[in-house]
Amino acid sequence: MNNDIIDNLVKILKILPGIGPKSAQRIMFFLLRNKKVGVDLYKSLNDVMLNINQCTMCFNFTTKNVCDICSSQDRINCKQICVVENPADIFAIEQTGQFSGLYFVLFGCLSPIDGIRSSDINLDILENRLKKNTIKEVIIATSSTVEGEITSNYIAGICKNYNIIVSRIAYGIPVGSEIESIDFNTLSHSIIRRYKVNS
Amino acid sequence: MNNDIIDNLVKILKILPGIGPKSAQRIMFFLLRNKKVGVDLYKSLNDVMLNINQCTMCFNFTTKNVCDICSSQDRINCKQICVVENPADIFAIEQTGQFSGLYFVLFGCLSPIDGIRSSDINLDILENRLKKNTIKEVIIATSSTVEGEITSNYIAGICKNYNIIVSRIAYGIPVGSEIESIDFNTLSHSIIRRYKVNS
Numbered sequence: 001m002n003n004d005i006i007d008n009l010v011k012i013l014k015i016l017p018g019i020g021p022k023s024a025q026r027i028m029f030f031l032l033r034n035k036k037v038g039v040d041l042y043k044s045l046n047d048v049m050l051n052i053n054q055c056t057m058c059f060n061f062t063t064k065n066v067c068d069i070c071s072s073q074d075r076i077n078c079k080q081i082c083v084v085e086n087p088a089d090i091f092a093i094e095q096t097g098q099f100s101g102l103y104f105v106l107f108g109c110l111s112p113i114d115g116i117r118s119s120d121i122n123l124d125i126l127e128n129r130l131k132k133n134t135i136k137e138v139i140i141a142t143s144s145t146v147e148g149e150i151t152s153n154y155i156a157g158i159c160k161n162y163n164i165i166v167s168r169i170a171y172g173i174p175v176g177s178e179i180e181s182i183d184f185n186t187l188s189h190s191i192i193r194r195y196k197v198n199s
Numbered sequence: 200m201n202n203d204i205i206d207n208l209v210k211i212l213k214i215l216p217g218i219g220p221k222s223a224q225r226i227m228f229f230l231l232r233n234k235k236v237g238v239d240l241y242k243s244l245n246d247v248m249l250n251i252n253q254c255t256m257c258f259n260f261t262t263k264n265v266c267d268i269c270s271s272q273d274r275i276n277c278k279q280i281c282v283v284e285n286p287a288d289i290f291a292i293e294q295t296g297q298f299s300g301l302y303f304v305l306f307g308c309l310s311p312i313d314g315i316r317s318s319d320i321n322l323d324i325l326e327n328r329l330k331k332n333t334i335k336e337v338i339i340a341t342s343s344t345v346e347g348e349i350t351s352n353y354i355a356g357i358c359k360n361y362n363i364i365v366s367r368i369a370y371g372i373p374v375g376s377e378i379e380s381i382d383f384n385t386l387s388h389s390i391i392r393r394y395k396v397n398s
Contacts, residue, residue: 032286048237107232
């Protein structure tokens with residue numbers, strides 16, 4: 001476009017996840033053609049940047065000092081804590097309606113290759129919390145990747161020191177999938193971890 | 200997230216082209232984790248919304264009353280005008296370096312099904328400009344779709360009234376492609392419009 005202002009917008013849009021040079025250009029032209037959306041986005045970003053920070057208990061994003069989940073009367077004395085990698089995971093788990101305890105967000109996984117250590121992903125803060133002996137069960141909901149497993153093992157090690165029950169969300173075939181299309185590893189896990197059917 | 204401010208940002212991001220619910224959520228979490236990018240995007244949107252408007256000559260986006268191309272000393276007296284659907288097309292054509300005339304942006308195509316008429320896409324303004332007899336050739340660079348063709352035919356009709364040369368950018372096989380992978384219509388065109396090779 002030979003225009004610094006427009007080029008700058010495209011440059012910033014390209015930084016966003018999943019947006020390449022072509023998408024960034026398309027979004028830029030869309031915003032120029034639909035200025036109301038552009039103004040709404042501008043106002044919304046202002047709101048978010050000014051008002052959203054991290055919960056001091058679980059590190060999820062919130063407008064308050066302590067988030068709604070951590071300060072909920074139904075959950076505040078709950079003895080189960082679910083450890084996740086990202087706030088998006090809390091959102092996904094909450095939608096299942098199968099868990100009504102507390103959460104803790106790591107913002108990443110241990111990764112020796114990338115130099116990510118326990119203190120980089122709040123694991124020391126988690127340990128301090130577990131020391132206080134208010135938590136009876138830690139449910140580990142990290143990803144099923146090498147890094148997710150390393151992180152899971154690390155957390156299990158901490159829990160052992162404080163006699164806390166540890167559980168890991170189940171591996172297995174996704175609901176609705178056909179056996180023949182499942183990869184070898186997942187199918188192995190689903191056979192090893194088979195459960196008794198009550199008849 | 201059960202948070203109005205964050206939900207609102209996701210809602211607006213979903214309106215952008217190519218961004219679905221999952222991408223919107225990912226971008227939102229990215230912006231919360233990378234507040235500098237969020238602030239940069241906010242400032243950039245502000246700049247764009249306040250400073251960018253449409254050129255009064257060609258309707259391309261610009262910070263001025265008349266854009267750099269329309270006011271360029273090299274082009275101002277050019278007798279060729281290239282008609283495109285979108286400002287992005289100008290950007291693409293300029294990158295080829297094969298055209299150094301004027302442009303005119305329609306912002307769309309004629310589409311009887313969608314009720315888009317000539318006055319909706321600046322065609323009456325284009326006609327007024329062609330009436331003045333300063334343009335000798337109109338190069339039609341609309342898409343190779345049904346709507347692009349209808350629009351092209353309509354513009355060719357106007358040009359005929361004012362004795363202006365009309366040309367259409369060439370159809371054919373894309374450079375670097377294999378003949379066997381080309382669709383039937385494109386290959387037909389490339390044979391019909393074959394050109395003499397100087398030997």
